[in-house]
Amino acid sequence: EKVDGGYKLSGQWGFSSGSEHCDWVFLGAVVPEEGAPFDMRNYRTFLLPKADYEIIDTWHVVGLKATGSQDVRVEGAFVPEHRTHKLIDGHNCDNPGNKVNDAPVFRLPFGQVFVRAVCTASLGALEGALAAYVETAKTRMVGPAKMADDPFARRLAADVKTAIVEMKRTMFSNFDAMMECARAGQPIAIDDRVQYRFDSAVVADRCAELSARMLKAVGSKGIFLGNGVLERHLDIMASQAHVANNVNMYANNFGGVQFGNDNTDLNL
Structure with missing residues (x-):
């Protein structure tokens, strides 16, 4: 009021x-x-x-x-x-504080900074889940052989590690591009901001899918409280529920912009 x-x-x-x-x-x-x-x-x-x-x-x-x-x-x-x-x-990247705070970082859209704080936690949890998965595989027996010798277990470790690197590379690349515009005093194109917003939102979904695969792979070990893969998977599932990770909403806006519609998201 x-x-x-x-x-x-x-x-x-x-x-x-x-x-x-x-x-x-x-x-x-x-x-x-x-x-x-x-x-x-x-x-x-x-x-x-x-x-x-x-x-x-x-x-x-x-x-x-x-x-x-x-x-x-x-x-x-x-x-x-x-x-x-x-x-x-x-x-609009035109905050009242810009009159006295002229460093480039203060010219970034707040929404772009905020959503990275959310998706970054998912990536960190996935890294933790992978570390726990690798440790489990070193000692868990699958029949007469160690899990670490199972080609499917090895392939999963490779897939997860590669996905983490890919997602980090995308997040860093997008942020670097925004900082380049801010340093040059140029606006960040709305179409780019829409894509960056979508790129961030998909992280939690990808992390949840990969951690679920690892949880299944560790078998009965994964149902115990305190299991590292399970704990990190639950963290990722919780982060997936955050509004910033509602990928369908941001995909709809991203796709619509590509089809020539106006951006509908003011928090990006």
Whole structure:
């Protein structure tokens, strides 16, 4: 709700990662604008100190437990205008802070930075799952032979390692291209941003598929709590549920843009 000098904010937000360790929290909401559509074009992020919100213990999950992504409840907190940020400013790479923060990194679209924080965790978990898979294969017997001598087990290790390298190469290449534009003071083409957004979203799905194959390959070892492949697989499955990894939504936008339609994603 708009009030003098800022906004009055109320509600309950989920998935607030790291909230128990922080003194401030970012919360998103759409601001009602007279005569304007109630959609993401009027979306803002609000910065609140710990005294203005309550943490609700809801994070009882099968994976990514360490993120501590509890719910946050706010009841009528005042947030001054200067502690809000318009999504559209981030999309346009024209944030108020650019007047004083002129380093190229501050010219990157916030959405592009944010989604990489999410997909990167999936890649790290897949690397951990591969390491656990390799260790298991060294000692697990499959009939009279070690799993490490099984050509199918070896092929799977090769496939996973290669996929990790490919995904990392794509993520680094996309980021380097954006930084090159930022350093040159040039806008990053929307068509490129749409593709980068899709490239990031597919990572969790690919990681989930590969970790599932490794979990099946380790057989009965993989059903025990504490098994490294299982634990990392559950983390990947949890990351797959994040809205930033909803690949169908971003594939639809990416495909539509290729067919000549306008981009519909303001958070990229």
